[in-house]
Amino acid sequence: xxxxxxxxxxxxxxxxxxxxxxxxxxTNPSQAEEVLHKIAKEKFAVIYITEQVAKDIVESIEVYxxxxxxxxxxIPGNQGVLGMGMQNVRKSVERxxxxxxxxxx
Amino acid sequence: xxxxRVNPTRMELTRLKKRLRVARRGHKLLKDKRDExxxxxxxxxxxxxxxxxxVEKMMMKVHDNFLIARxxxxxxxxxxxxxxxxxxxxxxxxxxxxxxxxVPDFHFKxxxxxxxxxxxxxxxxxxxxxxxxxxxxxxxxxxxxxxxxMEKAAQLxxxxxxxxxxxxxxxxxxxxxxxxxxxxxxxxxxxxxERGNLTRLMKVKDMMIQQQIEAMH
Numbered sequence: 001x002x003x004x005x006x007x008x009x010x011x012x013x014x015x016x017x018x019x020x021x022x023x024x025x026x027t028n029p030s031q032a033e034e035v036l037h038k039i040a041k042e043k044f045a046v047i048y049i050t051e052q053v054a055k056d057i058v059e060s061i062e063v064y065x066x067x068x069x070x071x072x073x074x075i076p077g078n079q080g081v082l083g084m085g086m087q088n089v090r091k092s093v094e095r096x097x098x099x100x101x102x103x104x105x
Numbered sequence: 106x107x108x109x110r111v112n113p114t115r116m117e118l119t120r121l122k123k124r125l126r127v128a129r130r131g132h133k134l135l136k137d138k139r140d141e142x143x144x145x146x147x148x149x150x151x152x153x154x155x156x157x158x159x160v161e162k163m164m165m166k167v168h169d170n171f172l173i174a175r176x177x178x179x180x181x182x183x184x185x186x187x188x189x190x191x192x193x194x195x196x197x198x199x200x201x202x203x204x205x206x207x208v209p210d211f212h213f214k215x216x217x218x219x220x221x222x223x224x225x226x227x228x229x230x231x232x233x234x235x236x237x238x239x240x241x242x243x244x245x246x247x248x249x250x251x252x253x254x255m256e257k258a259a260q261l262x263x264x265x266x267x268x269x270x271x272x273x274x275x276x277x278x279x280x281x282x283x284x285x286x287x288x289x290x291x292x293x294x295x296x297x298x299e300r301g302n303l304t305r306l307m308k309v310k311d312m313m314i315q316q317q318i319e320a321m322h
Contacts, residue, residue, distance in 0.1 A: 002196040020192040071257035078168040092263035
């Protein structure tokens with residue numbers, strides 16, 4: 001049985017706790033990194049991470065990119081959408097196709 | 106084009122021809138794999154993009170509601186209200202196979218005593234905004250899981266496509282030209298030997314005829 005984790009600043013992720021997800025409030029990037037590596041080893045299949053936190057620990061997130069678990073998915077925090085999640089989608093398109101064919105505007 | 110360092114013999118020639126056949130076949134198969142993967146990937150990623158836009162919009166609504174809830178309630182009260190969740194979410198993970206890439210498939214189950222009442226607090230001490238925030242959040246959750254599944258699948262497929270494309274290119278632009286070049290080299294060398302042999306024989310024959318003519322005189 002797998003669990004779902006949420007990493008982010010306390011104010012953004014408090015609500016997830018009410019739904020029964022595991023919530024890990026963090027305050028700085030190094031703490032976030034630590035938590036991420038710790039719970040990635042446990043039985044977490046999905047880890048949501050707020051974009052505000054994710055933008056500072058991109059390298060640590062990349063480590064798990066090609067692994068099957070956990071799926072680390074950036075979600076917008078309470079300070080608005082940074083576009084990081086979209087950026088990731090765009091990156092995988094670029095990686096696969098060699099050019100950005102989905103988002104050209 | 107660089108050819109390989111081989112002995113120009115007939116044995117080597119057959120061996121190389123066999124290798125070329127295998128390489129050509131592999132190239133064709135990999136190319137088909139790449140095309141199919143690409144088709145699947147583009148479909149997936151298009152859906153992924155739409156879903157992400159939707160989830161992001163919904164999340165912003167949740168955050169808005171939360172912000173108001175926090176404004177009208179003290180933070181201690183808010184924390185207290187959410188401290189003990191009533192619901193548990195557990196995740197079943199199976200894998201799906203897309204062109205021999207294992208992508209995860211999530212099914213989540215919520216465990217709560219009462220499906221209609223997901224709020225882990227009494228309504229007396231909390232504001233209505235919190236209720237709607239939690240309500241929308243529980244609506245977003247299935248979409249978020251779908252998004253997680255899709256995004257991971259897209260990442261894994263992207264990796265596989267990249268790998269396959271490299272292999273196809275290596276075969277197409279390195280190995281196959283190299284093999285053809287080497288085969289050509291061996292064939293030319295063998296032909297040259299053959300011609301050399303022929304001229305030598307003709308020369309020997311000429312010399313023998315010359316000797317006979319001289320012996321008759």
